Amino acid sequence: MTINTPYAIEVDGLTKQYNDFLAVDNLSFTVKKAEVFALLGPNGAGKTTTVEIINTILKPTSGTVTLLGMDVTQKKYDIIPRIGVLPQGFSSFDRITVRETLEYYSRLFGCRKTDIKGLIALVNLNHKADEQYRKLSGGLKQRLGIAVALVNDPEVIFLDEPTTGLDPRARREVWEVLLDLKKKGKTVFLTTHYMEEAEVLADTVAIIAKGRITAMGSPLELIENNVNYFTMTLTSVDENMVGIIRKMGFDPVPNAYEDTHEDTQEDNHGIFKIHLEHTDDVRRILNAANDGKASFISLDIRKPNLEEVFLKLTDDPLRHDLSSMKETV
Amino acid sequence: MNLKFINANIIRANIIVNIKSFYRDKTVVFFRLAFPVILILVFGTIFMERDNEIFDLNIQDLDGTASSEQLITAVDSSKRFKITTVDPAVNARPYAMGGKANLVLIVPKGFEMSLMEEMSAESSGKSVTLTTLYDPSSFGVTTKMGVLELVLAGINQKMSGKPAPIDLTEISVLKKKYRFIEFFVPGIIAMAVMTACLFGSVNLNAELRQKGVLRKLSTTPITRIDWILSNVLYQFILAVLSTLVMLVVSYFVFNVSLSINGWLLVFVALDVFAFVGLGMILTRVAREAESAAAAADALMFPMMFLSGTFFPVEMMPEFLQKFARVLPLYYVNEGLRASMVFVDHMASLKNALFIGVFAFVVFVIGTIVTTFNGERT
Numbered sequence: 166m167t168i169n170t171p172y173a174i175e176v177d178g179l180t181k182q183y184n185d186f187l188a189v190d191n192l193s194f195t196v197k198k199a200e201v202f203a204l205l206g207p208n209g210a211g212k213t214t215t216v217e218i219i220n221t222i223l224k225p226t227s228g229t230v231t232l233l234g235m236d237v238t239q240k241k242y243d244i245i246p247r248i249g250v251l252p253q254g255f256s257s258f259d260r261i262t263v264r265e266t267l268e269y270y271s272r273l274f275g276c277r278k279t280d281i282k283g284l285i286a287l288v289n290l291n292h293k294a295d296e297q298y299r300k301l302s303g304g305l306k307q308r309l310g311i312a313v314a315l316v317n318d319p320e321v322i323f324l325d326e327p328t329t330g331l332d333p334r335a336r337r338e339v340w341e342v343l344l345d346l347k348k349k350g351k352t353v354f355l356t357t358h359y360m361e362e363a364e365v366l367a368d369t370v371a372i373i374a375k376g377r378i379t380a381m382g383s384p385l386e387l388i389e390n391n392v393n394y395f396t397m398t399l400t401s402v403d404e405n406m407v408g409i410i411r412k413m414g415f416d417p418v419p420n421a422y423e424d425t426h427e428d429t430q431e432d433n434h435g436i437f438k439i440h441l442e443h444t445d446d447v448r449r450i451l452n453a454a455n456d457g458k459a460s461f462i463s464l465d466i467r468k469p470n471l472e473e474v475f476l477k478l479t480d481d482p483l484r485h486d487l488s489s490m491k492e493t494v
Numbered sequence: 495m496n497l498k499f500i501n502a503n504i505i506r507a508n509i510i511v512n513i514k515s516f517y518r519d520k521t522v523v524f525f526r527l528a529f530p531v532i533l534i535l536v537f538g539t540i541f542m543e544r545d546n547e548i549f550d551l552n553i554q555d556l557d558g559t560a561s562s563e564q565l566i567t568a569v570d571s572s573k574r575f576k577i578t579t580v581d582p583a584v585n586a587r588p589y590a591m592g593g594k595a596n597l598v599l600i601v602p603k604g605f606e607m608s609l610m611e612e613m614s615a616e617s618s619g620k621s622v623t624l625t626t627l628y629d630p631s632s633f634g635v636t637t638k639m640g641v642l643e644l645v646l647a648g649i650n651q652k653m654s655g656k657p658a659p660i661d662l663t664e665i666s667v668l669k670k671k672y673r674f675i676e677f678f679v680p681g682i683i684a685m686a687v688m689t690a691c692l693f694g695s696v697n698l699n700a701e702l703r704q705k706g707v708l709r710k711l712s713t714t715p716i717t718r719i720d721w722i723l724s725n726v727l728y729q730f731i732l733a734v735l736s737t738l739v740m741l742v743v744s745y746f747v748f749n750v751s752l753s754i755n756g757w758l759l760v761f762v763a764l765d766v767f768a769f770v771g772l773g774m775i776l777t778r779v780a781r782e783a784e785s786a787a788a789a790a791d792a793l794m795f796p797m798m799f800l801s802g803t804f805f806p807v808e809m810m811p812e813f814l815q816k817f818a819r820v821l822p823l824y825y826v827n828e829g830l831r832a833s834m835v836f837v838d839h840m841a842s843l844k845n846a847l848f849i850g851v852f853a854f855v856v857f858v859i860g861t862i863v864t865t866f867n868g869e870r871t
Contacts, residue, residue, distance in 0.1 A: 222712050242715065250713035256705040258511055260518040265511070272507035273714040297518070313710070
């Protein structure tokens, strides 16, 4: 039975248990039609398990998932023709060309009128149409994966970490394709551990950690509701600088993302992040530095972003994970 | 098995992708088509030599008379020897020890005279003695001496002018006279199909699962049954192609005389089902592609050598013969030989039933345990 609903996806009390490991813990959320929904979380947070239950690859331990008005555990073969999936780490047949790969998947869906040329153009693979899969770079493979997910002109598209492992240029190329899909009004369910990706692409972001959603809303809502400070990043090699800032009652945190030298913290110099509640605090710090004759190399003041939300809503181990994300961006 | 989950278009699409992947991979083409042919050529040549073996024989004629020449001609006419004459001036012992010959037949001086005396009315009853100088360390020299003794016995019999008191008539249990190559080719067909299907199934399933291709396929309308059927059909097409190539080469190079009938297709099909099924089970038991391939090796080697592919099972000790009879490949070998060599339909049917039951069981288990998403069924 198909239920008429404004939601493309409805998840209620979803739980997935692997022996003693609880991968997904009682998740409930909805995804509106034509919206880009991002499930944001570090590795091992339960993103892939969640998306794979919703797109029918895995079976839930308990809870219900309704996709396009149909129960995913009951109507798998009715749902599949209406969705497109880019699984994590997409891969295809090594010796089959880009064009042949799209033709193959199109045949699997029984689509006789798939615009293969148009799909190749959409993901900008015209010059590689007759190249075998094994000869494509990581970015091109991922773009082919997105094209494969679109062969059946799906109503809902699932993209599981579509840009993981790609260099910044390739990542931006994939974003362009996804923004194109957004313009076409497709419902896109995206999982990522890149803050910037979620912020650029998503209408709604759900932050997931240890199998639970800790916050959900538009990127702006999440920031406004969860972070009431802005961040000053200070680069200084002056040993006095940290002491001066601490005396003022602030708590400078060594920026692990950009400075990986452990001894920096002990030497009290390097790159520091300071959370400030008022813009006037910047002037106060600069004056104090001037009075204490402490020099600095650069100063950067940023509005709060999803990264701050993430740091606030998740535990310390995630900070560590975040630092590794930053390094790979 | 739910028939509504079988889609001919999907199966066709899958077979096309598999065939394209096959012919674009030159290594796979070599091992699938050329390697069995090389085995046939190598072993066929060896066995052909043994079937029509002509031995080298060195003869030193110290007598140099018409009788000694007649003797050499009589030995030569047996067509079992390629004769090389040794100069009478040469010392035969160092000649043989120098590695130039492992058997030298010496016709002594006075041979003709002694022979005449023996054949005359005043015969002393003593035989004329020929000497053979041989190297016992040389491989096959005993066989060669045995053949020479038989040839000389034949010459003696003829010279006596009387019919042999005991004669031997040979009756083959087979309708035609077969050479070893004709027994060997069915074995190689069975083995080539087994290895290709076992490894093909393991590689396809384990590698594609490890790479995540099966996960992607699980989000398309293809069902497990479509997938398995298309892989079996693909393996069957390649098995038939590979069998055809082997038979054509065997006919053209060795002029083999084998009966081609419906049983050949039956046994090739059962071979495919049995070993694709076994491959699917191995893929499930050994989760990684490498360990699945190692497990396939461990199963394949005993079967290759102990189920009568390269040499008859009867040559093995009793306990190994019993072991051979639990190996599925043994029944494919026996069945193919029964149909292609002996043209014994009852024996073919019996072997087909054995391998058929095995194929059915492993294929059903393989189908049950194969999944796309990696979750236990």
